[in-house]
Amino acid sequence: MNGSVLMNMGGERTMRNQSKKVVALVLALLLTACSQPNEFQGDKADTVTDEEELDISQKEKLILDSVEHYSAAYFRFLENVRINITEEGMCLFVEFVPEVGSFPVKEEIYQTVVFHAMQVNSFFQEIEEFHYDVLWDDNTKQKAMELIIRGDEVSNLSDVYYEQCTEQNAGFETAFKNAFSEIVETDESMSWR
Numbered sequence: 310m311n312g313s314v315l316m317n318m319g320g321e322r323t324m325r326n327q328s329k330k331v332v333a334l335v336l337a338l339l340l341t342a343c344s345q346p347n348e349f350q351g352d353k354a355d356t357v358t359d360e361e362e363l364d365i366s367q368k369e370k371l372i373l374d375s376v377e378h379y380s381a382a383y384f385r386f387l388e389n390v391r392i393n394i395t396e397e398g399m400c401l402f403v404e405f406v407p408e409v410g411s412f413p414v415k416e417e418i419y420q421t422v423v424f425h426a427m428q429v430n431s432f433f434q435e436i437e438e439f440h441y442d443v444l445w446d447d448n449t450k451q452k453a454m455e456l457i458i459r460g461d462e463v464s465n466l467s468d469v470y471y472e473q474c475t476e477q478n479a480g481f482e483t484a485f486k487n488a489f490s491e492i493v494e495t496d497e498s499m500s501w502r
Contacts, residue, residue: 369394372433376401383425388444398437401429406444413501415454418443419485420473422456426488427466437463445497453501455493462490 373392380390386406393400403425407418426439438459445453458466469488477483486492 368435369399372399372435376429376433376436379429380405380425383428384421386447388450392436399433399435400438400440401426401436402440402442404442404444404450406447406450413445413498415498415501416483416485418454419456419488420470420483423458423466423470423473423485423488426458426463427470430463430466439463443498451495451497453495453498455491456489457491457493458488459490462488 369392376392377390380403381387384403384405385408388404388406390401390403393402407413407421409417422441422443426441429436429439439457441454441456442452443454443456444450462469466488470485473483473485473487
């Protein structure tokens with residue numbers, strides 16, 4: 310019985326060695342095939358375009374996922390976040406209900422939005438326009454303000470933000486609203502401080 314076990318083990322070793330040789334041969338054939346020029350590549354420009362489109366859509370998905378996760382963590386009462394992609398570039402749309410104490414203060418809302426846009430822009434310069442809808446009334450979620458940042462204001466976000474933070478730390482009044490290209494107010498937001 311011991312002899313048959315030894316012979317069986319020897320047979321298994323032989324089979325393993327043969328399997329290793331087969332795997333090595335298959336790998337060698339694959340490497341050879343991959344290094345050979347492909348006669349059926351087709352039009353090179355179409356291939357590059359397809360790859361570029363694939364890369365762009367993966368990049369867009371990465372940007373959207375990252376911005377969604379960051380925005381959900383940043384805005385406690387985030388309602389919606391989306392990115393529109395056009396020929397001109399990417400535009401971020403955010404809807405949120407601001408966190409307020411006893412009464413909403415516009416300057417605090419402006420500061421919150423400017424910081425969010427600045428952070429997103431520091432990672433994703435592809436986003437060239439920002440639209441924030443400030444909602445009010447937890448039940449109806451009515452739009453109280455629309456804050457838009459585009460063009461030169463996007464490239465100046467960090468300058469305006471840190472300049473206003475310096476003013477704030479010195480005890481002076483701030484003007485974070487200077488970071489916006491456009492501010493659209495409703496009757497509701499007109500009553501805020």
